[in-house]
Amino acid sequence: MVQNSYFFKVQNLSKSFGGLQAVKNVSFEVKKGSLTSLIGPNGAGKTTIFDLISGFIIPDKGKVFFKGHDLTGRKPHEIVSMGMARTFQHLGLFYRLSVWDNIFLALPGKKREQVLGVFLPQTTLRDEEKILRQRTKEILDFLGLTEKADEMVANLSWGDQKLVSIGRLLATDGEFLLMDEPASGLSDEQISHLKYLIKELISMGKTILLIDHNMEAIMDISDWIIVLNFGEIIAEGKPADIQAHEEVIRVYLGV
Known part of the structure; x- marks a missing residue:
């Protein structure tokens, strides 16, 4: 309907x-x-x-x-x-991964993870990787988390963990x-x-x-x-x- x-x-x-x-x-x-x-x-x-x-x-x-x-x-x-995407009161982050990885993994449309991804040319996968990494950087810059990109999420303050959850929300586009x-x-x-x-x-x-x-x-x-x-x-x-x-x-x- x-x-x-x-x-x-x-x-x-x-x-x-x-x-x-x-x-x-x-x-x-x-x-x-x-x-x-x-x-x-x-x-x-x-x-x-x-x-x-x-x-x-x-x-x-x-x-x-x-x-x-x-x-x-x-x-x-x-x-x-x-x-449509949402955050949760209980953040549901990957606490043992870095800030960068939490955002990167939330990005949709990764061809290498699809069944036919193994048949795609390496240049296609490298181009996709470049685009996804650029998008991750843009989200971190927007949130003010660039300097903490390599930190483990479990070591962040509650406020920064909240920002990571918003970053994962934005990653869905x-x-x-x-x-x-x-x-x-x-x-x-x-x-x-x-x-x-x-x-x-x-x-x-x-x-x-x-x-x-x-x-x-x-x-x-x-x-x-x-x-x-x-x-x-x-x-x-x-x-x-x-x-x-x-x-x-x-x-x-x-x-």
């Missing part, structure tokens, strides 16, 4: 785990080139929505559409190949990026750097759906905010509207 009137949309999405309904009839859209944030208390259903969107769990009902295509029930690797709590555990200086990187990604044409609890950062960088509580959307709007929303203040932001 193909529909072309929107970039990304979820429609009546619901998911229960036993007797707990984690997501209840959630519907929203994300505009191309925008930064939309999902916020709400712990347990509100934010990460479950990410899991439903990215194919890691299947909804009980509802649909997920991306660039007009119905993604509902597709496998995660299929969704990534269509241009996805146009729609889902970021799950990228500012969690970061210092003020690291959060400032993260905000700069996210704004740069938007200026480069990426579209971002973000989960985080750092309200100062959320209000600064978001174009649109969706607020969840007990698996339901209780408000959505521009940052100024959300900051003034009485129910959002009561259940999440505080006075």
